[in-house]
Amino acid sequence: MTDADAAVTRAHRDEWARVVAGLTRRFGDLDIAEEAAAEAFATAVQRWPADGVPPNPGAWLTTTANRKAIDRIRRESKRDDKHKEARTVFDDDPPEPVGAIDDDRLRLIFTCCHPALAMPTRVALTLRMLGGLTVTEIARAFLVQETAMERRITRAKAKIKVAGIPYRVPSAEDLPGRLSGVLAVLFLVFNEGYLATGPGTDPVRHDLTAEAIRLTRLIRALLPDDGEVAGLLALMLLTEARRTARVSGSGELVPLAEQDRGAWDASLIAEGHRLVRERLAAAAAGTAPGRYQILAAINAVHTSVRDIRDTDWSQVVALYDQLVRLDPSPIVALNRAIAVAELDGPDVALAAVDRLEDQLADYHAYHATRADLLRRLGRSAEARTAYDRAIQLAGNTAETAYLTRRRDQLH
Amino acid sequence: MRYLVSVIDDKDDPGSTDRGPAISAFNKRLMAEGHWVFAGGLADTDAATVVDSRGEQAVFSDGPFLESKEYLAGVWVWEAPDLDVALALAAEASEICDRKLEVRPFL
Numbered sequence: 001m002t003d004a005d006a007a008v009t010r011a012h013r014d015e016w017a018r019v020v021a022g023l024t025r026r027f028g029d030l031d032i033a034e035e036a037a038a039e040a041f042a043t044a045v046q047r048w049p050a051d052g053v054p055p056n057p058g059a060w061l062t063t064t065a066n067r068k069a070i071d072r073i074r075r076e077s078k079r080d081d082k083h084k085e086a087r088t089v090f091d092d093d094p095p096e097p098v099g100a101i102d103d104d105r106l107r108l109i110f111t112c113c114h115p116a117l118a119m120p121t122r123v124a125l126t127l128r129m130l131g132g133l134t135v136t137e138i139a140r141a142f143l144v145q146e147t148a149m150e151r152r153i154t155r156a157k158a159k160i161k162v163a164g165i166p167y168r169v170p171s172a173e174d175l176p177g178r179l180s181g182v183l184a185v186l187f188l189v190f191n192e193g194y195l196a197t198g199p200g201t202d203p204v205r206h207d208l209t210a211e212a213i214r215l216t217r218l219i220r221a222l223l224p225d226d227g228e229v230a231g232l233l234a235l236m237l238l239t240e241a242r243r244t245a246r247v248s249g250s251g252e253l254v255p256l257a258e259q260d261r262g263a264w265d266a267s268l269i270a271e272g273h274r275l276v277r278e279r280l281a282a283a284a285a286g287t288a289p290g291r292y293q294i295l296a297a298i299n300a301v302h303t304s305v306r307d308i309r310d311t312d313w314s315q316v317v318a319l320y321d322q323l324v325r326l327d328p329s330p331i332v333a334l335n336r337a338i339a340v341a342e343l344d345g346p347d348v349a350l351a352a353v354d355r356l357e358d359q360l361a362d363y364h365a366y367h368a369t370r371a372d373l374l375r376r377l378g379r380s381a382e383a384r385t386a387y388d389r390a391i392q393l394a395g396n397t398a399e400t401a402y403l404t405r406r407r408d409q410l411h
Numbered sequence: 412m413r414y415l416v417s418v419i420d421d422k423d424d425p426g427s428t429d430r431g432p433a434i435s436a437f438n439k440r441l442m443a444e445g446h447w448v449f450a451g452g453l454a455d456t457d458a459a460t461v462v463d464s465r466g467e468q469a470v471f472s473d474g475p476f477l478e479s480k481e482y483l484a485g486v487w488v489w490e491a492p493d494l495d496v497a498l499a500l501a502a503e504a505s506e507i508c509d510r511k512l513e514v515r516p517f518l
Contacts, residue, residue: 164412
């Protein structure tokens with residue numbers, strides 16, 4: 001890759017959201033913002049190798065994208081009087097100071113994650129407008145037809161415009177409720193990357209996990225005092241740190257207990273631990289932690305020992321008890337039971353897991369957990385049935401490979 | 412912007428019938444805050460007549476254009492600066508009139 005290519009790639013990663021968000025504020029139209037930004041980056045690809053990389057790539061891209069947007073509005077306004085209104089937005093003001101630009105990106109996140117949009121649409125729109133992923137990339141990530149994804153994004157942009165979804169950060173009283181929707185979108189993107197579903201995809205989609213982390217870092221930079229933002233970032237970092245140890249060379253899932261801990265990413269773990277400590281200090285000062293902070297703390301316990309045998313399981317169970325109070329869902333109860341198995345034995349855990357059957361009968365992890373507990377209790381025939389069911393329901397290729405081997409090892 | 416707020420009732424599971432006074436109070440507030448444009452309850456779908464004059468002769472038929480258990484029971488038209496304001500009002504209004512609402516912008 002030439003220096004210019006590398007500079008364009010870096011600028012795309014660092015500046016895309018800033019450019020799109022700034023254009024959206026100026027022109028009040030997501031379509032114009034997105035297309036003008038895309039044209040500006042296309043121009044950079046052509047020009048930078050010949051002219052050299054500009055000293056301030058972000059400013060160059062913003063200026064170029066603004067010109068492209070104005071050209072586009074002028075072109076279209078000749079055909080369509082409706083756009084005359086948009087043309088009046090054009091001004092020659094110098095670029096906004098950095099603070100205001102950061103604000104623009106935050107506004108864009110809240111616009112893309114508006115509760116009036118369906119959850120899959122919020123995810124797609126966030127990846128497009130803030131992540132700069134192409135429609136093809138998003139369609140591939142979520143295993144849908146490109147035309148269907150194109151329609152979904154086009155429809156969402158039209159709804160934002162026609163229905164009057166505002167381009168702003170919600171008021172202080174609405175912020176917690178709206179922010180939780182934004183974090184849910186980012187966690188969904190991360191999880192789809194971490195446990196990719198579908199027989200044709202890689203078991204781990206690093207592109208998606210990296211994008212989710214990048215966007216969460218962005219929110220963290222914009223809302224540094226929010227505990228759940230810090231918690232979600234820590235949770236993602238501590239999970240991502242184990243990524244390479246989690247799938248074997250033969251493409252099989254490696255459970256936590258069998259992972260090569262030397263292969264974990266020490267710097268991501270250190271950063272995650274720092275965030276967890278920051279939240280523990282806040283909790284000690286009286287701020288009750290939310291769901292992501294507790295999940296991050298659980299992952300901090302797992303990643304703080306060199307040997308699985310040193311894991312402080314009583315602390316893990318205590319954290320799950322705290323989580324159950326916030327989120328009494330059967331999935332949380334299932335994860336708690338997995339920790340209970342280490343503390344009180346597989347028979348106690350199995351009794352807890354069996355109570356969840358009505359709610360989780362179609363969830364692969366329920367059957368995988370039961371299978372493992374039954375295996376440890378020497379109840380091979382029942383374990384085999386449970387493995388069969390888990391394999392049938394699991395969508396992740398590495399997980400299916402692991403469960404199949406476990407089943408075939410049963411006596 | 413203007414929004415049409417459709418009040419959706421369900422024949423199998425109708426909302427409460429004692430909401431008149433609360434809705435009147437809510438309407439007064441909409442007027443005071445500048446959101447009010449128009450509102451009205453609709454008679455039962457039994458009272459509807461469908462007119463189709465696209466052919467040679469006008470055809471009048473008895474009943475609503477769509478038979479479904481959910482039906483339009485009334486409408487509001489609100490003036491609001493953006494969807495967030497309209498949705499916040501609609502959340503209150505749905506609770507007050509004990510029915511589902513659909514919020515749609517006018518073009």
